[in-house]
Amino acid sequence: MNAPEVRVAVVGAGPKALFALQELHERLPSDARASVDVFDPAPPGGAVWDPELPAVLRLNAPAAMVDARFSGFGETLSEWIARTHPAHAGESFPPRRIVGEYLGLAFDRLARSPRLDLRHHRRRIHGLGTGPGLLDADGFDEVLLCTGHAGPGARLPEAVAAAEAGGCVDVRGAALTGLDAVLLLTEGRGGRWSRIPGDRLGLLAYEPSGAEPARIRLVSRTGAVLSPKPERRHPELGPVIDAATERIRAWATAMRGTPAGAVRPASPVSLDPLWRVLLGAAAEAAAVFGVETTGLRLWRTLLTGRPERDAEVWAGRRQAEFLRQRLEIDAGLRRPDEAWILGRLWQGLYREMVRALDRVPRTARDQRRFRAAAACQERTAFGPPAETVRKLLALVGAGIVEIRAGMPAGEFVDAVTTGPGVLRQPVPTAPEPARTPAPALQVSVTDFHDPLYADLHARGLISVRPGERGLLTDTDAACLRPDGRRTEWLACLGRPTEDPVLGHDTLDRTLHADGRRWAAAVVERLARPQDPRRNPRKEHARA
Structure with a gap:
């Protein structure tokens, strides 16, 4: 008798995908296995954590929260760094590329398991179907969407490369990605920091390398800056x-x-x-x-x-x-x-x-x-970490960085991260004082960040509630249709579900239980007897 097998397609290779597949691995019966195809143009771990990133780009969350352990991999990020990168041992915010190495290793250990046949395809998925860039849903029992940050997004190191030494450059966006751009243009070009002697705040002075722009304008709609993370308990x-x-x-x-x-x-x-x-x-x-x-x-x-x-x-x-x-x-x-x-x-x-x-x-x-x-x-x-804020203050004090509200002038480095959810703007709500949502209004392809979700919406496989940007899922991540029915074979985790589910920009795998519930649901469906004559799960998957 053949061992039961589940065929899984995962769109996206970031941490959400990794953690969900680890949960599936741990729950598979001993006589079962999973055939998993992961689709993402970036290496496993995700583009945000690319091991090729410059060292100046650092983790913005405490390293202690990152834990990719499962039965085939037994080290937290902090433990692994202490063993493999001792120069960074004990750092709360190590370089992002080291985190990428760690996540990639966890993916590799998962792929080595005899219970998972895991393949990575370096391509982006734009919709369902059988042509280039499309996913044939009929080839899988389960499809899991973990697309993370919407859209292709320019790689920031390449985006800042055109800024000339001694020139003036505008950076659009003053959030974490904007700060990354500033550091790439300064520290990333050889600038150095020194601690100001006797300063009670540990403030820094900046020593230019001569390769950085003479002026960096950090421009955003409101001009508002991010506060530093506390360094001590209160x-x-x-x-x-x-x-x-x-x-x-x-x-x-x-x-x-x-x-x-x-x-x-x-x-x-x-x-x-x-x-x-x-x-x-x-x-x-x-x-x-x-x-x-x-x-x-x-x-x-x-x-x-x-x-x-x-x-x-x-x-x-x-x-x-x-x-x-x-x-x-x-x-x-x-x-x-x-x-x-x-x-x-x-x-x-x-x-x-x-x-x-x-x-x-x-x-x-x-x-x-x-x-x-x-x-x-x-x-x-x-x-950001307090040390990043000290660096920003040093650059402002040196007259290199200016922070202001408004729009960039001329050419600029785009450091604005696409918003969460699948829609650029929330679906309109019913007028007050109505107590029930209005029926979902028609939206066009251009209303979506990603053509994949426009395609799924056009097929009636997903829904977005009025007033929200993210698609609605059940507690096990199954996508819900406009009529409230579950699309059993299609699930989504992370940023595309923002608004119904909150708090996705995190490496803390304990904040949400959706990935664990998805894995449990997959195993439960695997145990059901299936009718070999038809696959009712793929209703509406075809054009």
């Missing part, structure tokens, strides 16, 4: 975060009717209870730190990043002074302010918010509010 916040976590958990249980979080409300939910928890926790934290504030100032800061409209110093005005203040607060040299407090709370409560809001439909008003709050608070909660 135990005063612990009790506040613990209490707020319990309140969010209780609200989620009452909303869903179960503590397990599996039941999704049918009607849009008001987030007023969540806003009250966040503002209440912020008021408690302000009292702990002796910060005088008001509910209105906290609410404004939550949604806009500043406590008052005409704030003299905030992330989008006098940015260098604002960044220096962030370092002073973290070092205990300055009293915290509303922006710092809310950023730390957002970071501390994020895991619980992701769990509470998982696939919960929200009112149109709260969709807009949550997106505004997330845009502001994630700049504070999940910014």
Whole structure:
């Protein structure tokens, strides 16, 4: 009797794909095997973690959170670096290319397993079908989409190469990719850093190499900068975060009717209870730190990043002074302010918010509010390492970098990362005070970041709810159709599902359970008796 085999196509070779395939490997029965075809033009591990990247591009998340262990691979990233790259042992933010080596090795160990026949095809998938760049869904039992950042995206090292030494260059985008561009144009061209003696913040001075541009304008729509990650713990916040976590958990249980979080409300939910928890926790934290504030100032800061409209110093005005203040607060040299407090709370409560809001439909008003709050608070909660901010301050002080709001002038380096989800803009919502979503409106191919999702949408295999950008999936990552039915053979993980599922820009495999549930569902389907005369799973897969 032949051993049961499942044929799996995975579109995307980044960490989400790796972790999901590891989960599948661990759950396969001993007499079963999986034939896996992975499609991605980048090497396994993903383009973001390409082992050929310059060393100046560093991990923006703590190395301690990266864990690609499974039964065939027994080292965390930190353990593996200590053994193979001792010069970087103990670094919280090692070079990104080293992370790529680690992820690629984990993929290789997975491919060596006798239980998986894993092949990597270096090409991009644009839709379903049998022609070039298309995926023949009839050749697979399961299709898993892990496409990560949308679109092909220019490789940043090549994009900055044309900038001339001694010239002037605009970099569009002041988020993490914009900072990467600045470092490639300076440190990446031989510039060096030295610690300013006796400086209590550990500030740096920059020594030019002569190969960098004389002027780099870091340009974005708002001019707002990212706050540095804290370098020390702030135990005063612990009790506040613990209490707020319990309140969010209780609200989620009452909303869903179960503590397990599996039941999704049918009607849009008001987030007023969540806003009250966040503002209440912020008021408690302000009292702990002796910060005088008001509910209105906290609410404004939550949604806009500043406590008052005409704030003299905030992330989008006098940015260098604002960044220096962030370092002073973290070092205990300055009293915290509303922006710092809310950023730390957002970071501390994020895991619980992701769990509470998982696939919960929200009112149109709260969709807009949550997106505004997330845009502001994630700049504070999940910014670059403090050392990167010190480098930016050194370049501003040297007159090399200018940070401003607006649009680039002439030629520029594009450092804007395509937004999450599959649509460029959210699907319009029903007008208030309607309590149920309007039927999904017609969208065109150009509304999608990626033609793959435009094709799947045209076939009726996926759906996007009004007011959202990402496609809707079930808790095991199965794609849901416009009529609510499951596309059993098609699943999606990560950034394409943003809005229904939150928090995808992370290497923390414990934040979401969708990959584990997908693997369990695949194994469960593998155990079902199949009708050999037809494959009902591929309904609508053909044009």
